[in-house]
Amino acid sequence: xxxxxxxxxxxxxxxxxxxxxxxxxxxxxxxxxxxxxxxxxxxxxxxxxxxxxxxxxxxxxxxxxxxxxxxxxxxxxxxxxxxxxxxxxxxxxxxxxxxxxxxxxxxxxxxxxxxxxxxxxxxxxxxxxxxxxxxxxxxxxxxxxxxxxxxxxxxxxxxxxxxxxxxxxxxxxxxxxxxxxxxxxxxxxxxxxxxxxxxxxxxxxxxxxxxxxxxxxxxxxxxxxxxxxxxxxxxxxxxxxxxxxxxxxxx
Numbered sequence: 001x002x003x004x005x006x007x008x009x010x011x012x013x014x015x016x017x018x019x020x021x022x023x024x025x026x027x028x029x030x031x032x033x034x035x036x037x038x039x040x041x042x043x044x045x046x047x048x049x050x051x052x053x054x055x056x057x058x059x060x061x062x063x064x065x066x067x068x069x070x071x072x073x074x075x076x077x078x079x080x081x082x083x084x085x086x087x088x089x090x091x092x093x094x095x096x097x098x099x100x101x102x103x104x105x106x107x108x109x110x111x112x113x114x115x116x117x118x119x120x121x122x123x124x125x126x127x128x129x130x131x132x133x134x135x136x137x138x139x140x141x142x143x144x145x146x147x148x149x150x151x152x153x154x155x156x157x158x159x160x161x162x163x164x165x166x167x168x169x170x171x172x173x174x175x176x177x178x179x180x181x182x183x184x185x186x187x188x189x190x191x192x193x194x195x196x197x198x199x200x201x202x203x204x205x206x207x208x209x210x211x212x213x214x215x216x217x218x219x220x221x222x223x224x225x226x227x228x229x230x231x232x233x234x235x236x237x238x239x240x241x242x243x244x245x246x247x248x249x250x251x
Contacts, residue, residue: 003125015184056161143192
């Protein structure tokens with residue numbers, strides 16, 4: 001399933017629950033308001049998307065994106081033609097300096113032997129759907145890296161790839177709370193259990209956006225997972241409030 005098709009589906013995602021935690025008004029305006037505006041991705045969001053593609057689906061990267069050669073001047077006749085030729089490929093243009101950063105970040109991630117092993121033995125960006133047993137709300141997730149139960153990971157595992165300015169332990173610990181990363185950990189754990197009947201290990205692979213592109217791996221504790229699952233349960237109940245329009249629900 002393509003990423004766009006996944007996002008267009010009506011099931012509730014971890015990203016939606018994060019917005020709902022801020023307030024039901026923000027949730028309604030972002031996802032349910034019939035007059036909601038288009039959300040333009042920020043440069044950091046674009047960079048994160050590109051790095052995900054380069055690390056998780058390198059064989060698809062060149063099919064989706066095309067690097068803009070340095071020095072194109074769209075004010076000139078030649079520059080306009082070169083730009084038109086790029087657009088005619090049907091691929092999304094990526095500035096040369098952005099591509100260089102993406103390439104360096106992807107190489108930094110893949111150089112790590114442990115991460116290479118995880119990537120080699122995993123399923124990338126698998127779309128998964130389930131019905132929450134407590135609320136009947138239909139849910140979805142698309143984990144970056146999923147390992148099904150096996151000898152090395154008897155209960156399976158999920159790893160999320162993060163791009164950030166600083167992935168030191170102190171900074172990452174703050175990001176876990178500030179970015180509501182435990183809601184995602186809890187939501188993904190629930191989805192994994194619905195599919196496989198066991199609770200997976202959950203971790204993050206973080207890579208810094210500036211040189212030297214340090215890479216760190218972190219694991220969520222059981223206490224953190226329990227907190228995330230409790231928050232997901234609370235937020236899913238809010239989605240069923242009568243003042244909110246009906247969301248995707250099971251029978």
